[in-house]
Amino acid sequence: MSELETIKLALGDKISNIAWDLDGWVILLKDSNISNLKVSRRLVGISFDWEWHFVTPLIIREEVDEAGLRLYREMKRREVQIKRRGILRYSYEWVTGELLKRVFPEITPENDLLTLLNRDENLQRLLKRSSIDELYINTYFELGGATLSDETVRKYYESPTMVGWLITAIKGPGSEWRFGPIVKRIYELLDYLAGKLLGFSRELESRLAFL
């Protein structure tokens, strides 16, 4: 059975369509907080171990006016990622995103999203259940070329064409045996997280409207 067949079995009737992409598959979803999920794999270092990348965009606004631009930049201040601890059993903590700190050292991070996520016990449960290795919540951006560069991120920040989030979950080597359950659990995690982010974004948007 190929990985794609395993993904189909794991996600079942949530899938509306599947498209090929350069290095993986784009799974179009229905009845879900996320509309599509890109699943791809990448070699770890020089070895033949694979790590799996699950990337989903969460679009809040498809056009960017002045309010949209403001929203995008406020969202940028709230980019977060997980910090994983433990050996046999993991625990997770949400921390300010590395990408934000590296590419935008001049921006002061805002902690409200981070606090919200850290207080969510259900999210902590889903994180532990998926035993994910890395998880990033960044503002949405589009790649200029084949690879991600700091310059691309900065350019998009200056003139975004859409407002939204980009959630990236990474599962490291050793997931091949239990690939089906892992895909299902990561999907449940991302779906829940997307729901939280949508709610948070709406609330942030309304807060900004009053300022």
Place this chain on the structure above:
Amino acid sequence: MSAQPPSVIRGLTARSILIGAILVIVAQAIGDMTWLYTSKTGTINAFWLPFIYIVLLNELIGRANPRLRLTAQELVCIFPALALVNSIKYYPKGALSGGEALSGYIEKTIVSVGAGMNDPTTGEYWRMMTPPWMFPKDPTMIAAWQTGLTPGQQILWGEFLPPIIYWSLYTILMYYLALFLGFGVWGRRWVDVERLIFPLSIPMIYMIRNASDIDPATNKSRWFRLQEPTLRVFWVAFFIGLIASLIPVFGEIVPPLAVFGAFAWGEQPILIFGLPSIMPGAMAKGVFQVDQVALWLLLPNNLLITAVLAYVVFGLLYQWIGVISGALPYNPGMEFLWNWEDIPANWFPFPYRHVGILGMMVGLGIITLITLRSRFMDLARALRGRSEDEYGLSTRSIAWFGLIVTIAILALFTASGVPFIIALAMVVFAYIYWTALARVTATMWWHVDDFANNGGVGTYIFPLGVALGYWPATVPTTGTTNFGLFATGILTIPFNNTWTLRVNGFGPGAAVTYYKIARETGTNVRDALVAASTIIAIGVVFGYVWRIWLLNHAGGLANSNAWAWTSGMKFSNFIGGTSYVPVGATDWVPGLTYGLIGIIIVAVVWFLRSRFAWFFIDPTSLTMSMAVGLIWTWLSGLVALIIKVVLIRTIGVRRFESYVIPLAAGISLGFGAPILLAGLIEFFAVVLPRFSAQFVP
């Protein structure tokens, strides 16, 4: 490691040629003397200078005078001098194994034949059959081979000239065939397309790249910049490796403690004493190797799991259930034996070691050659004129090189008396088996068992000669008088793989590993090939001359560590009787049957692995595990797997990815570094005195 060199750089310079030529002569002179007269035959048995000292010396010279500093590419071009003398074990840690290097070829050629002529039981037969180009016919020279020259006696060099030329040619052609396959056939695809890991090459590549990264402001190598995290990890790992070297120091060097049967600097057998009382018959032995564990951290999990799983299924469950069900006989202590000893891996009903050697290795070789068919087409096109430049090496040159070497081997074998079809079969099996050997080495490690004297000749080559009417099916125990069979028996070992070939410093696996080193250090590939070929030619001819001088002038076979017993190995392989597998077989049918089963197994596993992602059993890892009787794979695989999982879970994938190469390289190089000290002590305390005591001017 991650930064790719911008382009290929010339490494073949006047000084690198000169240093390489001098170094191979010095190394073989000291190394072969050490081999013959050492008291540590399994450990200090060649030239005991790990390459890290050459690199450090180069740094010191470079600091004194930058113009004298050898470039990375020049270092790569002199490396063959020491690899040739010290075996493939020299690549990751600088360890020595004279019997698996050039000296091992000398043992299994001229020494073996000369020993046969002196054998008290079969000597008369050997003296009758051996042609003068294999060993002198002069009785005084035959006798001197056994006990050395008597005072006043001199070597009759005229008698030795034909054997020197003949065996040098045989040995050089074997090396050149490995170079052709490594550089011309396997290397490009395995490095560029399949991206095999080549674990054995990692320490050398890491060391040379970093040592050659010179800060122009200070004229110092950046290798020592401890403020860089990855280099700090390397040096910490280096010291961890140094501490771990206490294992071979106590296990192999210090006499009262060297009781565990370890050898080759850290090939440490571990016996699980309690296991037989719980699972009688189950394999309770594994070899632990620090550098193997370190470098296997680079392997994907599924390769490691396959190695462990193979042990669980065949070593534990099969042997245990076989014994308690009565399907396998129980011999007390069978749980602790080596793979070449009397263990269930070599018995009916499922001799999994022979399934591995005669079937899975052959199948792996055939499948791999099939995947390389386009490469053969490229080389064929290059022969007709459409040449391409591949990192400095023209495909036309390497294609001609390969063609000439292959034809020369066929010509040499045929001229030696081997029937042409048999010579062809030997070359075909060399292509197949060497390909499997190299693939296993490039993917995992050097541990694979021998084809020629583990049923390969009896199953595939000898029956072919019987079928074609070249010799009868029954060989008299007093020795065959059929010269075609005699010549075949002499030449098939080591050509069709015994350990001297598979673990050689320029055997199949090592040749393609050297190609990888050349590529990753940005060395002009043609320069690396020319350097290796030149050093091999010098080293081989010198090696034969030097060995003849040493044995004659200092005690002969009887008073040295020379492998006189290899004549018995050749004799039992179809010169003086038949030898079939598995244990108890009386003809070649069981070997052929198990061989076929092995070919089917590896083909099915290969298909499933390439078709289904969830199917994690790796055909190369499974083949290696089975073919080496499990002992050499499972324990290091298990330890590496545990360390890797813990590391990834502790520090995360990203940091593991950044640090695993310096970690593995550091441990391996640190582990091997004390060999110099142990070698110096042994050479001056044992080797030189023993040689001097027996020296006859």
